[in-house]
Amino acid sequence: MNRVKVIETDQLTKTFGRFTAVDHISFEVNQGEIFGFLGANGAGKTTAIRMLCGLLEPTSGTARVAGFDVYKESDRIKRNIGYMSQKFSLYGDLKVWENIRLFGGIYGLTDKQIATKSDELLDLLDLKAERNTLVEALPLGWKQKLAFSVAVIHEPRIVFLDEPTGGVDPVTRRRFWELIYQAAARGITIFVTTHYMDEAEYCDRVSIMVDGRIEALDRPDILKNQFHAETMDEVFYALARKATRGE
């Protein structure tokens, strides 16, 4: 398939002293794809994501994100991606509209674009009545939806989601994935990590990292076939159990 590549890495590596956190990983992600980036705690996912977001310089290997080089063009990468994690997303002591305004500004939207986008967003998320509410007072599920919407407010080429759904109830978790589907349908590439293996099934393709290397990368149904597994949980277990390094 001749699709546009939004992420391309070749032998991407990061070492800290004698420790190789990310060990020669090579993979590609297509435009509009939902790509699941899985691995046990300590497998090297966070280090890899930090390199892809232009926050950490690799030790060796190459990577291009949204068409830009991670070594030389990290500033341009940051302007063309969105990022959301459970730990860092919104400012709790700012109101809903202030958060939208802040992130719109950071991502380089004009005042007029921010005004239009704010209305659209509040409407879409059914948050109109909460416009002036402090974010810390919102239920977790609403915060997550707002955080995601803010992370894609500038319609980036790609959005990185680092365990976006931890702790929420089952219905909210699924509603959140519907937002992901909608963004992917608009052409935004989704790069997502999760510890919920049912969510791995919602991805077009998933990779599984073990001890800094990508040990498997394919469509969930193909991986399940390959590992003679009924569920992605079993695939993950078969691979991650082999990990040798102490988390």
Next chain:
Amino acid sequence: MNNGIRIQQISKSYGSVQALEALSIDIAPGELFGLIGPDGAGKTTLFRILVTLLLADAGSATVCGLDVVRDYKALRQRIGYMPGRFSLYQDLTVEENLNFFATLFKTSLQENYALIRDIYERLEPFKHRKAGKLSGGMKQKLALCCALIHKPDVLFLDEPTTGVDPVSRVEFWDMLERLRNQGITILVSTPYMDEAARCNRIALMREGRCLSIDTPEHIRQAFSDVLIAVHGTPMYPLLLELRRYPGVHSCFSFGDAHHLTISQSQAQAQGTATFIEKLKIRLTEQGFSDISIKTIPPGIEDCFMALEEQPAGI
């Protein structure tokens, strides 16, 4: 051993937010009991009340027969608590943390070593590392060791597996089972529904209330709707189509299939087989491929979602 937990009509609010609402649960000695529910269910508030760190507005509770308010000093000697947030000393090493907690309880690492041996063996290679520099999985193991060091009769674990990968979660639950087999009562909370199956009994909690308290098996048996798994390509349009389909009560994604429910009365009127047959024809007409439709037994997550829909208080 009299190491049960009795919670009677406990209520607690923070300002206008009702965190717990007249909650009552009886936990038997030696039980591995799970509090299952999302953020905001009131799990942490309940823990803090039971470990004598927070006063309830109303109601009473005993642990090991000791009142959580009146007998708090005696009670603290009998329980181990692992809070949801990592709260060991980050600038002390693994070994220093363990020795510190052992000293607080006037014991030593050696005295109850048998209890923590299989957990501590995993930590030992890192014993000179500062706690703040440990990975998430290792912090979790250290926190569990510290909570066990004085050989408590009851163990309180607040979301010990949140953010932990599936393999480490399975290992953690294996450890809990071994502790339970030594007679320790364990109250553990989790947002992961699949962990419910590892508990003797569970309480499904939401917004300060219990939706249901029973064994995981009984909770599954009490599921009253007919549950059908539907797979087809493409999956997201299929989800939207299923939600529009007449007779469908609810429909959500569950990994590689969507789970839809039809009410018992609907199923009786039409017959589940007929419903499935008609649905298959309809989906084929709509252009979906790889269609598979079958009735399945509910999991705990299906049960939680069904209970959540009901008006509170039932």
